[in-house]
Amino acid sequence: MLVNQSIIKDIKAIIDQSRDKAIRAVDHERTQMYWHIGKRIFEEEQQGKDRADYGTFLIKYLSEQLQPEFGSGFSTRQINLYRQFYRTFENVHTLYAQLSWSQYKLLLSVDSQDKREFYIAETIKNNWTVRQLERQIYSSLYERLLLSNDKESVLAVARNEKQPSDAKEIIKDPMYLEFLGLKREASYYERDLESAIITHLQEFLLELGNGFSFVARQKRIHIEGDEFFVDLVFYNRILQCFVIIEIKTTKLTHQDIGQLQMYVNYYDRIEKLPHENPTIGILLCANKNDGVVKFTLPEEQKQIIASQYKLYLPTEKQLLDEVNKELDIFEEKDGTNDIK
Structure with missing residues:
Protein backbone atom coordinates (compact mmCIF):
# COMPACT_ATOMS: atom_id res chain seq x y z
CA MET A 1 0.00 0.00 0.00
CA LEU A 2 1.44 3.38 -1.01
CA VAL A 3 1.72 6.15 1.59
CA ASN A 4 2.18 9.80 0.74
CA GLN A 5 5.76 10.40 1.87
CA SER A 6 5.05 14.06 2.64
CA ILE A 7 3.36 12.90 5.85
CA ILE A 8 6.76 11.95 7.31
CA LYS A 9 8.17 15.38 6.48
CA ASP A 10 5.10 17.11 7.96
CA ILE A 11 5.17 15.10 11.20
CA LYS A 12 8.90 15.69 11.63
CA ALA A 13 8.30 19.43 11.22
CA ILE A 14 5.54 19.30 13.87
CA ILE A 15 7.84 17.45 16.28
CA ASP A 16 10.70 19.90 15.72
CA GLN A 17 8.43 22.92 16.18
CA SER A 18 6.93 21.48 19.37
CA ARG A 19 10.38 20.68 20.76
CA ASP A 20 11.59 24.19 20.02
CA LYS A 21 8.54 25.70 21.72
CA ALA A 22 9.01 23.46 24.75
CA ILE A 23 12.71 24.35 25.04
CA ARG A 24 11.93 28.07 24.78
CA ALA A 25 9.14 27.77 27.36
CA VAL A 26 11.41 25.96 29.83
CA ASP A 27 14.19 28.47 29.28
CA HIS A 28 11.81 31.38 29.82
CA GLU A 29 10.57 29.88 33.09
CA ARG A 30 14.18 29.39 34.19
CA THR A 31 14.95 33.01 33.34
CA GLN A 32 11.93 34.16 35.34
CA MET A 33 13.11 32.02 38.27
CA TYR A 34 16.57 33.62 38.24
CA TRP A 35 15.02 37.10 38.14
CA HIS A 36 12.80 36.37 41.16
CA ILE A 37 15.71 34.83 43.07
CA GLY A 38 17.73 37.97 42.39
CA LYS A 39 14.82 40.13 43.54
CA ARG A 40 14.44 38.22 46.79
CA ILE A 41 18.19 38.45 47.49
CA PHE A 42 18.16 42.20 46.87
CA GLU A 43 15.17 42.68 49.19
CA GLU A 44 16.97 40.73 51.93
CA GLU A 45 20.12 42.80 51.43
CA GLN A 46 18.14 45.99 51.92
CA GLN A 47 16.95 44.78 55.30
CA GLY A 48 20.54 44.20 56.38
CA LYS A 49 22.17 47.12 54.59
CA ASP A 50 23.37 48.64 57.86
CA ARG A 51 25.49 45.55 58.56
CA ALA A 52 28.96 45.59 57.03
CA ASP A 53 29.56 42.94 54.35
CA TYR A 54 26.07 41.52 54.84
CA GLY A 55 25.58 41.11 51.08
CA THR A 56 28.75 39.04 50.70
CA PHE A 57 27.85 36.94 53.71
CA LEU A 58 24.30 36.38 52.39
CA ILE A 59 25.47 35.17 48.98
CA LYS A 60 27.96 32.76 50.57
CA TYR A 61 25.34 31.48 53.02
CA LEU A 62 22.74 30.91 50.26
CA SER A 63 25.26 28.99 48.17
CA GLU A 64 26.17 26.73 51.10
CA GLN A 65 22.48 25.97 51.71
CA LEU A 66 21.31 25.57 48.10
CA GLN A 67 24.21 24.10 46.15
CA PRO A 68 24.24 20.65 47.82
CA GLU A 69 20.56 20.17 46.89
CA PHE A 70 20.25 22.05 43.57
CA GLY A 71 23.73 21.78 42.08
CA SER A 72 26.31 24.10 40.55
CA GLY A 73 23.65 26.53 39.35
CA PHE A 74 23.73 27.91 42.87
CA SER A 75 27.44 28.57 43.34
CA THR A 76 28.36 31.96 44.79
CA ARG A 77 29.24 33.14 41.28
CA GLN A 78 25.88 32.10 39.86
CA ILE A 79 23.89 33.56 42.73
CA ASN A 80 25.76 36.83 42.31
CA LEU A 81 24.77 36.68 38.64
CA TYR A 82 21.08 36.30 39.54
CA ARG A 83 21.33 39.33 41.81
CA GLN A 84 23.02 41.31 39.03
CA PHE A 85 20.34 40.14 36.60
CA TYR A 86 17.57 41.54 38.77
CA ARG A 87 19.43 44.80 39.43
CA THR A 88 20.09 45.30 35.71
CA PHE A 89 16.51 44.54 34.66
CA GLU A 90 14.83 45.74 37.85
CA ASN A 91 12.39 48.03 36.04
CA VAL A 92 11.35 45.47 33.41
CA HIS A 93 7.75 44.44 34.14
CA THR A 94 7.84 41.43 31.83
CA LEU A 95 10.96 39.63 30.67
CA TYR A 96 11.10 39.09 26.93
CA ALA A 97 10.09 35.55 26.02
CA GLN A 98 12.07 35.88 22.78
CA LEU A 99 15.34 36.16 24.71
CA SER A 100 17.06 33.15 26.23
CA TRP A 101 18.90 33.10 29.54
CA SER A 102 22.19 32.88 27.63
CA GLN A 103 21.29 36.08 25.77
CA TYR A 104 20.35 37.84 28.99
CA LYS A 105 23.74 36.86 30.44
CA LEU A 106 25.45 38.51 27.46
CA LEU A 107 23.38 41.64 27.96
CA LEU A 108 24.62 41.92 31.54
CA SER A 109 28.02 42.88 30.12
CA VAL A 110 26.51 45.86 28.26
CA ASP A 111 27.26 48.96 30.29
CA SER A 112 24.35 51.30 29.52
CA GLN A 113 20.57 51.09 29.35
CA ASP A 114 20.43 52.61 25.85
CA LYS A 115 22.81 49.99 24.50
CA ARG A 116 20.90 47.17 26.17
CA GLU A 117 17.62 48.44 24.71
CA PHE A 118 19.24 48.57 21.28
CA TYR A 119 20.59 45.01 21.43
CA ILE A 120 17.30 43.67 22.85
CA ALA A 121 15.28 45.31 20.07
CA GLU A 122 17.67 44.10 17.36
CA THR A 123 17.77 40.56 18.77
CA ILE A 124 13.99 40.30 18.80
CA LYS A 125 13.56 41.96 15.38
CA ASN A 126 16.20 39.84 13.67
CA ASN A 127 15.78 36.64 15.70
CA TRP A 128 19.50 36.61 16.52
CA THR A 129 21.03 33.50 18.01
CA VAL A 130 23.23 33.71 21.10
CA ARG A 131 26.30 33.57 18.88
CA GLN A 132 25.03 36.35 16.62
CA LEU A 133 24.19 38.61 19.56
CA GLU A 134 27.61 37.95 21.08
CA ARG A 135 29.33 38.87 17.84
CA GLN A 136 27.35 42.11 17.49
CA ILE A 137 28.11 43.16 21.06
CA TYR A 138 31.82 42.36 20.78
CA SER A 139 32.07 44.16 17.42
CA SER A 140 30.37 47.19 19.07
CA LEU A 141 27.57 47.47 16.54
CA TYR A 142 25.83 50.16 18.62
CA GLU A 143 28.90 52.39 18.80
CA ARG A 144 29.66 51.94 15.11
CA LEU A 145 26.16 53.07 14.17
CA LEU A 146 26.51 56.03 16.53
CA LEU A 147 29.54 57.27 14.61
CA SER A 148 27.30 58.41 11.75
CA ASN A 149 23.94 58.80 13.51
CA ASP A 150 22.44 60.30 16.64
CA LYS A 151 21.43 58.08 19.54
CA GLU A 152 17.71 58.71 19.13
CA SER A 153 17.72 57.65 15.47
CA VAL A 154 19.70 54.47 16.21
CA LEU A 155 17.26 53.44 18.95
CA ALA A 156 14.18 54.42 16.94
CA VAL A 157 15.25 52.30 13.95
CA ALA A 158 16.04 49.34 16.25
CA ARG A 159 12.60 49.59 17.87
CA ASN A 160 10.82 49.87 14.49
CA GLU A 161 9.58 53.30 15.53
CA LYS A 162 10.93 54.73 12.28
CA GLN A 163 12.23 53.41 8.99
CA PRO A 164 15.73 54.45 7.93
CA SER A 165 15.60 57.12 5.23
CA ASP A 166 19.35 57.31 4.66
CA ALA A 167 21.73 54.46 3.88
CA THR A 315 40.85 45.06 20.99
CA GLU A 316 38.51 46.71 23.46
CA LYS A 317 40.99 49.55 24.01
CA GLN A 318 41.40 50.20 20.27
CA LEU A 319 37.67 50.34 19.78
CA LEU A 320 37.05 52.60 22.75
CA ASP A 321 39.81 54.96 21.64
CA GLU A 322 38.31 55.18 18.15
CA VAL A 323 34.76 55.68 19.38
CA ASN A 324 35.81 58.32 21.92
CA LYS A 325 37.81 60.14 19.24
CA GLU A 326 34.78 60.31 16.97
CA LEU A 327 32.45 61.32 19.79
CA ASP A 328 34.83 64.15 20.74
CA ILE A 329 34.68 65.39 17.15
CA PHE A 330 30.89 65.40 17.27
CA GLU A 331 30.91 67.29 20.56
CA GLU A 332 33.23 69.95 19.18
CA LYS A 333 30.92 70.42 16.18
CA ASP A 334 27.69 70.44 18.16
CA GLY A 335 28.89 72.00 21.38
CA THR A 336 27.11 69.26 23.32
CA ASN A 337 27.69 65.81 24.74
CA ASP A 338 24.16 64.50 24.18
CA ILE A 339 25.23 61.36 22.33
CA LYS A 340 27.19 59.93 25.22
Whole structure:
Protein backbone atom coordinates (compact mmCIF):
# COMPACT_ATOMS: atom_id res chain seq x y z
CA MET A 1 0.00 0.00 0.00
CA LEU A 2 1.44 3.38 -1.01
CA VAL A 3 1.72 6.15 1.59
CA ASN A 4 2.18 9.80 0.74
CA GLN A 5 5.76 10.40 1.87
CA SER A 6 5.05 14.06 2.64
CA ILE A 7 3.36 12.90 5.85
CA ILE A 8 6.76 11.95 7.31
CA LYS A 9 8.17 15.38 6.48
CA ASP A 10 5.10 17.11 7.96
CA ILE A 11 5.17 15.10 11.20
CA LYS A 12 8.90 15.69 11.63
CA ALA A 13 8.30 19.43 11.22
CA ILE A 14 5.54 19.30 13.87
CA ILE A 15 7.84 17.45 16.28
CA ASP A 16 10.70 19.90 15.72
CA GLN A 17 8.43 22.92 16.18
CA SER A 18 6.93 21.48 19.37
CA ARG A 19 10.38 20.68 20.76
CA ASP A 20 11.59 24.19 20.02
CA LYS A 21 8.54 25.70 21.72
CA ALA A 22 9.01 23.46 24.75
CA ILE A 23 12.71 24.35 25.04
CA ARG A 24 11.93 28.07 24.78
CA ALA A 25 9.14 27.77 27.36
CA VAL A 26 11.41 25.96 29.83
CA ASP A 27 14.19 28.47 29.28
CA HIS A 28 11.81 31.38 29.82
CA GLU A 29 10.57 29.88 33.09
CA ARG A 30 14.18 29.39 34.19
CA THR A 31 14.95 33.01 33.34
CA GLN A 32 11.93 34.16 35.34
CA MET A 33 13.11 32.02 38.27
CA TYR A 34 16.57 33.62 38.24
CA TRP A 35 15.02 37.10 38.14
CA HIS A 36 12.80 36.37 41.16
CA ILE A 37 15.71 34.83 43.07
CA GLY A 38 17.73 37.97 42.39
CA LYS A 39 14.82 40.13 43.54
CA ARG A 40 14.44 38.22 46.79
CA ILE A 41 18.19 38.45 47.49
CA PHE A 42 18.16 42.20 46.87
CA GLU A 43 15.17 42.68 49.19
CA GLU A 44 16.97 40.73 51.93
CA GLU A 45 20.12 42.80 51.43
CA GLN A 46 18.14 45.99 51.92
CA GLN A 47 16.95 44.78 55.30
CA GLY A 48 20.54 44.20 56.38
CA LYS A 49 22.17 47.12 54.59
CA ASP A 50 23.37 48.64 57.86
CA ARG A 51 25.49 45.55 58.56
CA ALA A 52 28.96 45.59 57.03
CA ASP A 53 29.56 42.94 54.35
CA TYR A 54 26.07 41.52 54.84
CA GLY A 55 25.58 41.11 51.08
CA THR A 56 28.75 39.04 50.70
CA PHE A 57 27.85 36.94 53.71
CA LEU A 58 24.30 36.38 52.39
CA ILE A 59 25.47 35.17 48.98
CA LYS A 60 27.96 32.76 50.57
CA TYR A 61 25.34 31.48 53.02
CA LEU A 62 22.74 30.91 50.26
CA SER A 63 25.26 28.99 48.17
CA GLU A 64 26.17 26.73 51.10
CA GLN A 65 22.48 25.97 51.71
CA LEU A 66 21.31 25.57 48.10
CA GLN A 67 24.21 24.10 46.15
CA PRO A 68 24.24 20.65 47.82
CA GLU A 69 20.56 20.17 46.89
CA PHE A 70 20.25 22.05 43.57
CA GLY A 71 23.73 21.78 42.08
CA SER A 72 26.31 24.10 40.55
CA GLY A 73 23.65 26.53 39.35
CA PHE A 74 23.73 27.91 42.87
CA SER A 75 27.44 28.57 43.34
CA THR A 76 28.36 31.96 44.79
CA ARG A 77 29.24 33.14 41.28
CA GLN A 78 25.88 32.10 39.86
CA ILE A 79 23.89 33.56 42.73
CA ASN A 80 25.76 36.83 42.31
CA LEU A 81 24.77 36.68 38.64
CA TYR A 82 21.08 36.30 39.54
CA ARG A 83 21.33 39.33 41.81
CA GLN A 84 23.02 41.31 39.03
CA PHE A 85 20.34 40.14 36.60
CA TYR A 86 17.57 41.54 38.77
CA ARG A 87 19.43 44.80 39.43
CA THR A 88 20.09 45.30 35.71
CA PHE A 89 16.51 44.54 34.66
CA GLU A 90 14.83 45.74 37.85
CA ASN A 91 12.39 48.03 36.04
CA VAL A 92 11.35 45.47 33.41
CA HIS A 93 7.75 44.44 34.14
CA THR A 94 7.84 41.43 31.83
CA LEU A 95 10.96 39.63 30.67
CA TYR A 96 11.10 39.09 26.93
CA ALA A 97 10.09 35.55 26.02
CA GLN A 98 12.07 35.88 22.78
CA LEU A 99 15.34 36.16 24.71
CA SER A 100 17.06 33.15 26.23
CA TRP A 101 18.90 33.10 29.54
CA SER A 102 22.19 32.88 27.63
CA GLN A 103 21.29 36.08 25.77
CA TYR A 104 20.35 37.84 28.99
CA LYS A 105 23.74 36.86 30.44
CA LEU A 106 25.45 38.51 27.46
CA LEU A 107 23.38 41.64 27.96
CA LEU A 108 24.62 41.92 31.54
CA SER A 109 28.02 42.88 30.12
CA VAL A 110 26.51 45.86 28.26
CA ASP A 111 27.26 48.96 30.29
CA SER A 112 24.35 51.30 29.52
CA GLN A 113 20.57 51.09 29.35
CA ASP A 114 20.43 52.61 25.85
CA LYS A 115 22.81 49.99 24.50
CA ARG A 116 20.90 47.17 26.17
CA GLU A 117 17.62 48.44 24.71
CA PHE A 118 19.24 48.57 21.28
CA TYR A 119 20.59 45.01 21.43
CA ILE A 120 17.30 43.67 22.85
CA ALA A 121 15.28 45.31 20.07
CA GLU A 122 17.67 44.10 17.36
CA THR A 123 17.77 40.56 18.77
CA ILE A 124 13.99 40.30 18.80
CA LYS A 125 13.56 41.96 15.38
CA ASN A 126 16.20 39.84 13.67
CA ASN A 127 15.78 36.64 15.70
CA TRP A 128 19.50 36.61 16.52
CA THR A 129 21.03 33.50 18.01
CA VAL A 130 23.23 33.71 21.10
CA ARG A 131 26.30 33.57 18.88
CA GLN A 132 25.03 36.35 16.62
CA LEU A 133 24.19 38.61 19.56
CA GLU A 134 27.61 37.95 21.08
CA ARG A 135 29.33 38.87 17.84
CA GLN A 136 27.35 42.11 17.49
CA ILE A 137 28.11 43.16 21.06
CA TYR A 138 31.82 42.36 20.78
CA SER A 139 32.07 44.16 17.42
CA SER A 140 30.37 47.19 19.07
CA LEU A 141 27.57 47.47 16.54
CA TYR A 142 25.83 50.16 18.62
CA GLU A 143 28.90 52.39 18.80
CA ARG A 144 29.66 51.94 15.11
CA LEU A 145 26.16 53.07 14.17
CA LEU A 146 26.51 56.03 16.53
CA LEU A 147 29.54 57.27 14.61
CA SER A 148 27.30 58.41 11.75
CA ASN A 149 23.94 58.80 13.51
CA ASP A 150 22.44 60.30 16.64
CA LYS A 151 21.43 58.08 19.54
CA GLU A 152 17.71 58.71 19.13
CA SER A 153 17.72 57.65 15.47
CA VAL A 154 19.70 54.47 16.21
CA LEU A 155 17.26 53.44 18.95
CA ALA A 156 14.18 54.42 16.94
CA VAL A 157 15.25 52.30 13.95
CA ALA A 158 16.04 49.34 16.25
CA ARG A 159 12.60 49.59 17.87
CA ASN A 160 10.82 49.87 14.49
CA GLU A 161 9.58 53.30 15.53
CA LYS A 162 10.93 54.73 12.28
CA GLN A 163 12.23 53.41 8.99
CA PRO A 164 15.73 54.45 7.93
CA SER A 165 15.60 57.12 5.23
CA ASP A 166 19.35 57.31 4.66
CA ALA A 167 21.73 54.46 3.88
CA LYS A 168 24.17 55.75 6.49
CA GLU A 169 21.62 54.89 9.17
CA ILE A 170 22.20 51.18 8.63
CA ILE A 171 25.52 50.84 6.76
CA LYS A 172 28.56 50.70 9.00
CA ASP A 173 32.03 52.13 8.59
CA PRO A 174 34.20 50.24 9.25
CA MET A 175 32.81 46.79 8.53
CA TYR A 176 34.40 43.93 10.44
CA LEU A 177 34.91 40.78 8.38
CA GLU A 178 36.79 38.62 10.87
CA PHE A 179 34.40 35.74 10.11
CA LEU A 180 36.05 35.34 6.69
CA GLY A 181 39.04 33.74 8.41
CA LEU A 182 41.58 35.66 6.29
CA LYS A 183 44.94 36.50 7.82
CA ARG A 184 45.42 40.23 8.22
CA GLU A 185 49.14 40.16 7.37
CA ALA A 186 48.53 38.60 3.94
CA SER A 187 47.66 40.42 0.72
CA TYR A 188 44.59 39.39 -1.24
CA TYR A 189 43.19 39.80 -4.70
CA GLU A 190 39.73 41.28 -4.88
CA ARG A 191 38.35 37.96 -6.17
CA ASP A 192 39.75 36.21 -3.05
CA LEU A 193 37.86 38.56 -0.76
CA GLU A 194 34.74 38.30 -2.90
CA SER A 195 34.86 34.48 -2.84
CA ALA A 196 35.29 34.48 0.94
CA ILE A 197 32.26 36.77 1.31
CA ILE A 198 30.12 34.43 -0.81
CA THR A 199 31.29 31.44 1.25
CA HIS A 200 30.29 33.26 4.44
CA LEU A 201 27.26 35.02 2.97
CA GLN A 202 25.03 34.58 6.02
CA GLU A 203 27.59 36.24 8.30
CA PHE A 204 28.20 39.00 5.74
CA LEU A 205 24.46 39.75 5.56
CA LEU A 206 24.44 40.02 9.34
CA GLU A 207 27.30 42.53 9.20
CA LEU A 208 25.62 44.52 6.43
CA GLY A 209 22.58 45.06 8.62
CA ASN A 210 18.80 44.87 8.46
CA GLY A 211 16.83 44.09 5.34
CA PHE A 212 19.56 42.90 2.95
CA SER A 213 19.17 40.03 0.50
CA PHE A 214 21.69 38.73 -2.02
CA VAL A 215 20.99 39.29 -5.74
CA ALA A 216 24.08 38.58 -7.85
CA ARG A 217 27.84 38.14 -7.99
CA GLN A 218 29.91 39.47 -10.89
CA LYS A 219 26.77 40.86 -12.50
CA ARG A 220 27.52 41.50 -16.18
CA ILE A 221 26.23 44.71 -17.69
CA HIS A 222 26.50 45.92 -21.28
CA ILE A 223 27.01 49.58 -22.13
CA GLU A 224 27.12 50.23 -25.88
CA GLY A 225 29.25 47.21 -26.68
CA ASP A 226 31.45 47.32 -23.59
CA GLU A 227 31.13 44.74 -20.80
CA PHE A 228 31.50 45.49 -17.12
CA PHE A 229 31.18 43.24 -14.08
CA VAL A 230 29.69 44.46 -10.80
CA ASP A 231 31.27 42.63 -7.84
CA LEU A 232 28.21 42.14 -5.63
CA VAL A 233 24.57 43.19 -5.90
CA PHE A 234 22.14 43.17 -2.97
CA TYR A 235 18.65 44.49 -2.40
CA ASN A 236 17.46 46.19 0.76
CA ARG A 237 13.74 45.78 1.40
CA ILE A 238 13.70 48.50 4.08
CA LEU A 239 15.33 51.16 1.91
CA GLN A 240 13.60 49.61 -1.15
CA CYS A 241 16.61 49.91 -3.40
CA PHE A 242 19.46 48.00 -5.00
CA VAL A 243 22.78 48.09 -3.14
CA ILE A 244 25.93 47.61 -5.23
CA ILE A 245 29.19 46.68 -3.54
CA GLU A 246 32.55 47.09 -5.21
CA ILE A 247 35.54 45.53 -3.44
CA LYS A 248 38.93 47.25 -3.42
CA THR A 249 41.84 45.55 -1.66
CA THR A 250 44.13 48.51 -2.36
CA LYS A 251 43.81 52.16 -1.36
CA LEU A 252 40.68 53.82 -2.71
CA THR A 253 41.14 56.16 -5.71
CA HIS A 254 38.88 58.68 -7.42
CA GLN A 255 38.76 56.32 -10.43
CA ASP A 256 37.20 53.65 -8.20
CA ILE A 257 34.54 56.12 -7.09
CA GLY A 258 33.82 57.07 -10.70
CA GLN A 259 33.44 53.43 -11.71
CA LEU A 260 30.98 52.77 -8.90
CA GLN A 261 29.06 55.93 -9.79
CA MET A 262 28.66 54.55 -13.35
CA TYR A 263 27.25 51.28 -11.99
CA VAL A 264 24.85 53.17 -9.73
CA ASN A 265 23.68 55.31 -12.65
CA TYR A 266 23.17 52.19 -14.77
CA TYR A 267 21.00 50.52 -12.13
CA ASP A 268 19.01 53.71 -11.59
CA ARG A 269 18.28 54.10 -15.30
CA ILE A 270 17.95 50.46 -16.40
CA GLU A 271 17.16 48.16 -13.46
CA LYS A 272 15.28 50.30 -10.94
CA LEU A 273 11.48 50.19 -11.03
CA PRO A 274 9.49 53.43 -10.73
CA HIS A 275 8.37 52.75 -7.15
CA GLU A 276 11.90 51.94 -5.93
CA ASN A 277 14.38 54.35 -4.38
CA PRO A 278 17.73 55.38 -5.92
CA THR A 279 20.47 52.76 -5.98
CA ILE A 280 23.15 52.84 -3.28
CA GLY A 281 26.79 52.09 -4.00
CA ILE A 282 29.25 50.91 -1.35
CA LEU A 283 32.98 50.93 -1.93
CA LEU A 284 34.28 48.26 0.44
CA CYS A 285 37.94 49.13 0.64
CA ALA A 286 41.04 48.20 2.60
CA ASN A 287 42.10 51.83 2.94
CA LYS A 288 40.42 55.11 2.12
CA ASN A 289 41.06 58.81 2.12
CA ASP A 290 37.88 60.57 3.22
CA GLY A 291 39.06 63.75 1.51
CA VAL A 292 39.27 61.99 -1.86
CA VAL A 293 35.74 60.65 -1.37
CA LYS A 294 34.46 64.08 -0.35
CA PHE A 295 35.90 65.99 -3.30
CA THR A 296 35.20 63.34 -5.93
CA LEU A 297 31.47 63.30 -5.21
CA PRO A 298 28.91 66.15 -5.25
CA GLU A 299 28.07 67.75 -1.93
CA GLU A 300 25.07 66.33 -0.05
CA GLN A 301 24.99 63.19 -2.22
CA LYS A 302 23.73 60.10 -0.38
CA GLN A 303 24.11 57.32 -2.94
CA ILE A 304 27.84 56.53 -2.74
CA ILE A 305 29.35 55.37 0.55
CA ALA A 306 32.96 54.36 1.20
CA SER A 307 33.29 51.81 4.00
CA GLN A 308 36.61 50.46 5.16
CA TYR A 309 36.76 46.75 5.92
CA LYS A 310 38.85 45.14 8.64
CA LEU A 311 39.71 41.46 8.77
CA TYR A 312 39.82 41.23 12.55
CA LEU A 313 37.96 42.58 15.53
CA PRO A 314 39.77 45.34 17.40
CA THR A 315 40.85 45.06 20.99
CA GLU A 316 38.51 46.71 23.46
CA LYS A 317 40.99 49.55 24.01
CA GLN A 318 41.40 50.20 20.27
CA LEU A 319 37.67 50.34 19.78
CA LEU A 320 37.05 52.60 22.75
CA ASP A 321 39.81 54.96 21.64
CA GLU A 322 38.31 55.18 18.15
CA VAL A 323 34.76 55.68 19.38
CA ASN A 324 35.81 58.32 21.92
CA LYS A 325 37.81 60.14 19.24
CA GLU A 326 34.78 60.31 16.97
CA LEU A 327 32.45 61.32 19.79
CA ASP A 328 34.83 64.15 20.74
CA ILE A 329 34.68 65.39 17.15
CA PHE A 330 30.89 65.40 17.27
CA GLU A 331 30.91 67.29 20.56
CA GLU A 332 33.23 69.95 19.18
CA LYS A 333 30.92 70.42 16.18
CA ASP A 334 27.69 70.44 18.16
CA GLY A 335 28.89 72.00 21.38
CA THR A 336 27.11 69.26 23.32
CA ASN A 337 27.69 65.81 24.74
CA ASP A 338 24.16 64.50 24.18
CA ILE A 339 25.23 61.36 22.33
CA LYS A 340 27.19 59.93 25.22
